[in-house]
Amino acid sequence: MTDGTTPLSAALHDAERVLEDEHDRLITVVGQCADAVAAEWDGDSVTDRDSVVPPFARALDGSGALSRLPRALADAVTAAGRPMPAPPVAAPPYVAVTGEGVVLRATVGDERLVIRLRTFDVVPGDPTRYVRRDGVSVELEAH
Template identity: 80%
Template sequence: MTDGTTPLTTALDEVERVLREEHDRLLTVVGQCADAVVAEWDGDSVADRDRVVPPFARALDGSGALSRLPRALADAVTATGRPMPAPPVAAPPYVVVTGEGVVLRATVGDERLVILLRTFDVTSDESERYVRTGDVSIEVEVR
């Protein structure tokens, strides 16, 4: 394809559809885990990454969401019409809990499918702070 698209980039809408329709309960639980983290803050934001990532990872693990994320990633890759070279696990490089949410990654051919389940934003007004985004947004890209 000469316009810069690849078969993988043309399937990004399908990836998001599969996640929203087939894993909607999982997305709800991810959002609930983020809400539980925020409930422990003194205000509506924090500057310390350690008040976001470790508690979020623990909440995801305790809820069972962490162990279900690899299946969501596998289904997302299947939606592209391409196979995964290996079954994903709930650990890097496939599933990574970050200060912005959960990143799901899979190598598909020569490209990498990267999905961010965004639950937090990082602001940098005066200093870097983490804030809850509200809903879980899905950001899909090919690298």
């Protein structure tokens, strides 16, 4: 844990550990939602963002994962030794469903913790393609 004076980047390991240890089932459900979305595609990719983001958001909401993501964000921030200035909600800026997966954001003081639960790869080209990743990649950054 940090004391609030240590840079947030120094505590990313603690934040990641709490996600893996206490929210592993939630991360599994996020992956299952992404699997369900990809199962509806004609093939292994799509080129239309609307075939990814809205159905993924609906699947997350229907599974209950969307409403549980703010708690995971708050727990990660707390594990990093920082208090959340306000309770996060399942909407931007705290939780955003994107073409790559879910982004969780918390501003703590003058720093920001960004957690990406990457479930899809965005392959640039003409046209851009969205491809289901193998599993869920949990990526943390401090800015």
